[in-house]
Amino acid sequence: MRKKIGFSLLYRDMWQSSGKYVPRKDQLERVAPPIIDMGCFDRIETNGGGFEQINLLFGENPNQAVRAWTKPFNEAGIQTHMLERALNGIRMSPVPADVRKLMFKVKKKQGTDIARSFDGLNDPRNIIDSINYAKAGGMISQAAMSLTYSEVHTVDYYIDLADQLIKAGADEICLKDMAGIARPAWLGKIVKGIRKKHKDVPIEYHGHSGPGFSVATVLEVARAGVDYVDVAMEPLSWGTGHADLLTIQAMLKDDGFEVSDVNMNAYMEVRKLTQEFIDDFLGYYINPRNRLMNSLLIGPGLPGGMMGSLMADLENNLASINKWKKKHNKPELTQDELLIKLFEEVEFIWPKLGYPPLVTPFSQYVKNLALMNVIQLEKGGKRWSMIADNIWDMILGKSGRLPGKLAPEIIELAEKEGKEFFTGHPQEPYPDALDDFRKEMDENGWDYGQDDEELMELAMHPEQYRNYKSGKAKEAFEADLKEKRID
Numbered sequence: 345m346r347k348k349i350g351f352s353l354l355y356r357d358m359w360q361s362s363g364k365y366v367p368r369k370d371q372l373e374r375v376a377p378p379i380i381d382m383g384c385f386d387r388i389e390t391n392g393g394g395f396e397q398i399n400l401l402f403g404e405n406p407n408q409a410v411r412a413w414t415k416p417f418n419e420a421g422i423q424t425h426m427l428e429r430a431l432n433g434i435r436m437s438p439v440p441a442d443v444r445k446l447m448f449k450v451k452k453k454q455g456t457d458i459a460r461s462f463d464g465l466n467d468p469r470n471i472i473d474s475i476n477y478a479k480a481g482g483m484i485s486q487a488a489m490s491l492t493y494s495e496v497h498t499v500d501y502y503i504d505l506a507d508q509l510i511k512a513g514a515d516e517i518c519l520k521d522m523a524g525i526a527r528p529a530w531l532g533k534i535v536k537g538i539r540k541k542h543k544d545v546p547i548e549y550h551g552h553s554g555p556g557f558s559v560a561t562v563l564e565v566a567r568a569g570v571d572y573v574d575v576a577m578e579p580l581s582w583g584t585g586h587a588d589l590l591t592i593q594a595m596l597k598d599d600g601f602e603v604s605d606v607n608m609n610a611y612m613e614v615r616k617l618t619q620e621f622i623d624d625f626l627g628y629y630i631n632p633r634n635r636l637m638n639s640l641l642i643g644p645g646l647p648g649g650m651m652g653s654l655m656a657d658l659e660n661n662l663a664s665i666n667k668w669k670k671k672h673n674k675p676e677l678t679q680d681e682l683l684i685k686l687f688e689e690v691e692f693i694w695p696k697l698g699y700p701p702l703v704t705p706f707s708q709y710v711k712n713l714a715l716m717n718v719i720q721l722e723k724g725g726k727r728w729s730m731i732a733d734n735i736w737d738m739i740l741g742k743s744g745r746l747p748g749k750l751a752p753e754i755i756e757l758a759e760k761e762g763k764e765f766f767t768g769h770p771q772e773p774y775p776d777a778l779d780d781f782r783k784e785m786d787e788n789g790w791d792y793g794q795d796d797e798e799l800m801e802l803a804m805h806p807e808q809y810r811n812y813k814s815g816k817a818k819e820a821f822e823a824d825l826k827e828k829r830i831d
Contacts (some may be wrong), residue, residue, distance in 0.1 A: 348602040350386035350572045351589060352425070352548065353379060360582040361552065363630035366398050367621045369409040372443075375617045381610035384593070384603075385422055387572065390414050391456060392426030392434055396801065400808035403818025407454065407797040412457030425458035425486065426451055429704065430470035431743065431770050435804055436705045437734075438743070442776040444473070446796060448481030453795040462488035462520050464706040466505060467744030470770055472512040479513060486548065487514035489807040490701035491521045491531070492645055496748040497699065499530065503537035516546040519565065522703045523647040526550035528564035535568035548572035549765040551586065555642045558587045559595065566596055578615050583635040590788075621719065628828040631655065640683075644690035645702050646711060654711060658682050661719055668723045677722070683767050689714040696754055698746030700738060708734045709756075728757055741766045742773065778803060788813075 355375075359366040367375070379385065391410045399406035414424045426434075433439035433447055448459060459481075461474035471487050478485040487509035489502055506517050517538060519531065535547060547570045551558045562573055573592060575581075581588035589606065596603050622630065633655055646654070657681055666676040677685075693714055700706040709732075716730040737743055739754060740763055758765070766773075781803040785792060790813065792799045802809040811817040 346600055346602045347566075349566055349570070349596055351384055351593070351604065352387035352389060352572055352574045353385050353589070354389045354550075354574050354576055354586055355379070356389050356391060356393060357574075358576045358585055359626065360394055360398070361585040362580050362583065362634050363626060364398070365402060365626055365629050366395055367626065368404055369412050370404075371617075371621050371624075372409060372413040375614055375621075376413065378610045378613040378617065380416060380420045380422065382607050382614065383610070383643050384589070384606045386604075387423045387425055387458070388417050389574070390417065390424045390426065391451070392428050394434075395426075396434055397805050397808055400801075400805055400812045401810060401817055403815070405812070407450075407793060410451075410454045410456070418455045418457075423457045423484075423536045423749060424455060426456045426461055426476065427460045427462070427488075430461050430463040430467075430474045432464070433598060433804055438774045439772070439804065440774045440777040441473070441771055442778045443800065445477045445480065446778065446800045447494040447804065448474075448478045448483055450795055450797045450800045451511045452482040454797065456483065458484040458486050458516070460486045460488050460518050460520075462490050462703065463517070463705050463744060464490065465700055465738075465744040465746060466490055467770065468505065468508045468512070470744050471509055471514075474770060475509065475513045479515075484515045485513065486516040486518050486546075487512075488518035488520040488550070490521070490703045491519060491526045492699070492701040492703075493525050493527065493530070494645075494699045494748070495694070497701075498532045499537060501747075503541070504826045506534075507541055510545055514545075516548065517542075518548045518550055519570070520703070521549070521551035521558075521561065522643065522701075523645050523707075524552065524554045524556075524558050524561075525642060525645050526557065526561055527806070528560040530556060531561055532564040532568040535565050535570055539569035541546075548574065550574040552584065553582050553587050554584050554637055554646065554647075555639050555756075556637055559591060562587060562592055563595060563599060566599070566601060577611065577618075579619050583637060585634075585801055597764065604685055625825055627826065637653075640687060644687040645694075646687075646690060647702060647704075647707050654686075655679075655683075657715060658686065661715065665722050668792070682718070685718050686711075686714055689718050693717065695748065696751035697739065698750050699748035706738060706743075707732070711756075719773045728753075736763060740764065742770065781806075 390413050396406035399409055417424050428434050428669050431438050433444050459478040461471055463470040475485045476488055485728050489505055549565045549570045551561055576586035577589045577590050643670040662679055662682050669676050690710060696711060717727045720729050722728060762815060783801060
C-alpha cells in the first residue's frame with residue numbers, strides 16, 4: 345500500500361514570507377470556501393506568527409479574524425494550526441508564563457487545533473513548557489525543530505532533540521526549515537533516525553524555497569517517512585516563500601505516494617482572490633525581491649523572508665557609508681558589494697556567537713550585528729563596537745542555551761562590559777503579569793472578550809493593542825497606505 349502524504353496550506357505564512365501584512369477578516373472569509381473546495385488540504389495554517397500583531401497594526405481585531413477564518417475549516421473537518429515561538433509566544437520578546445498558558449486556551453477556543461511551537465535556540469526547556477501548556481489548553485502539541493546547517497547541528501543533534509521533545513509529551517514533530525537550507529540527504533537521515541525510534545509520531549516538513557533545495561528536500565523527507573508537507577500556491581509560492589502545491593503534488597504522485605487530487609477550478613478561484621488581495625492593498629507592502637529565489641542565501645543561511653527588510657537596511661546604510669568614504673577620498677561601494685560583505689560577515693560572526701539557529705528573532709539579531717560590524721569596519725572603526733541589548737540577552741543566555749560555544753573574544757568582551765551570564769531557566773526573569781493587565785482593562789472599561797481573548801491580546805501585544813483600541817493604529821495605517829497609493 346502506498347504511503348499517503350497530506351498537504352497543509354500555509355496561507356498565513358505565504359503572506360508574511362512575501363510582505364508585511366496579511367489579508368483582512370472579510371478577505372479571509374471570502375477565500376476560505378474555495379480553499380476547502382480544492383479538496384486537497386488536510387491542514388491549514390491560520391494564525392500565530394505575526395498574524396495577531398499585524399492585524400492590530402492595521403487597526404483590525406485579530407481575535408475576530410481568527411474565529412471567522414478557522415470556523416469554515418473546522419466545519420469541513422480540516423485541521424487548523426498556528427505557529428508560536430515558545431518563550432516569545434506570538435511576539436518577538438519573552439512572555440510571562442501565565443500569558444503563554446492563556447494563549448493556548450484562547451487559541452483552542454477560537455478553533456485552532458494544533459500548536460506548532462518552536463524555540464529560536466532549540467532550547468528544549470522552552471519548547472517543553474509550550475508542549476505542556478498546549479496540551480493543558482486542549483491543543484495538539486507539534487514541537488518544531490529549527491533547522492540550520494552547521495558543525496554543531498548534526499544529524500544526531502536533531503534526532504536527539506526530537507527524542508527529548510517526544511518523550512516530554514509532544515504529539516507531533518515539525519521540521520522547520522525556515523531558511524530552506526536543509527540539504528536533502530542530510531534531512532532525510534534525520535527523518536529516518538526519528539522514524540526508527542518513533543514509528544507512529546506524525547512528522548511534518550515546513551520549508552522555504554529561497555535557496556533552491558526545497559523540492560528535492562520534500563522528495564527526500566517523503567521517502568524517509570514524513571506524513572505532512574507544507575505548501576504554498578500561486579501567486580505567492582516560490583521566492584522567499586514555499587514550494588508550490590502543484591509541483592509537489594505532481595512530484596510525489598509520480599514517485600508512488602498517495603496524494604489528494606486538486607480541484608483546479610477551485611485552485612484558480614483561490615489564485616484569483618489572492619491576486620485581488622494583492623492588488624487591493626497588500627501588494628504595496630510586498631518587496632519585488634521577495635518574489636525571487638537567491639542561492640546566495642546558502643552561505644549565510646539567512647531566511648529568505650528577511651530579504652525585504654535586509655535590502656531596505658542596506659539601501660539606508662549604503663548612503664551613509666558612501667558619504668563617509670567620499671569625505672575620506674575612498675572608493676564608494678555598490679549595493680551588491682555591501683550585500684556580499686554583509687553575507688560574509690554573517691558567516692564570520694555566526695560561529696563566534698554560538699551558532700544560534702537563524703530563525704526569528706535570532707536571525708534578525710545576527711543580521712543586525714553583522715551589519716553594524718560592516719558599517720563600523722567600512723568607516724574605519726572596530727568590530728563588536730555596537731551590540732544591542734537584545735543581542736546581549738542572546739549572548740548571555742537569557743533567551744536559552746546557545747547550541748555552540750561562544751568565542752573567547754565574545755566572552756572577554758562581555759566581562760569587559762561587566763555583563764553577567766545567566767544559567768537559570770529562561771522563563772524565570774519574567775513573572776506572571778495577567779493581574780496587571782486585568783487591572784488596566786478594568787480601569788479602561790475594556791471587555792475581557794470571549795474566553796478572555798481580549799485580555800490575552802493586550803497582555804501579548806500591549807503597545808499595539810492600546811493603539812488599536814485608541815484608533816491610532818488604523819489612522820496611521822490608512823495614512824501610510826494613502827501615501828503609498830499616491831507614490
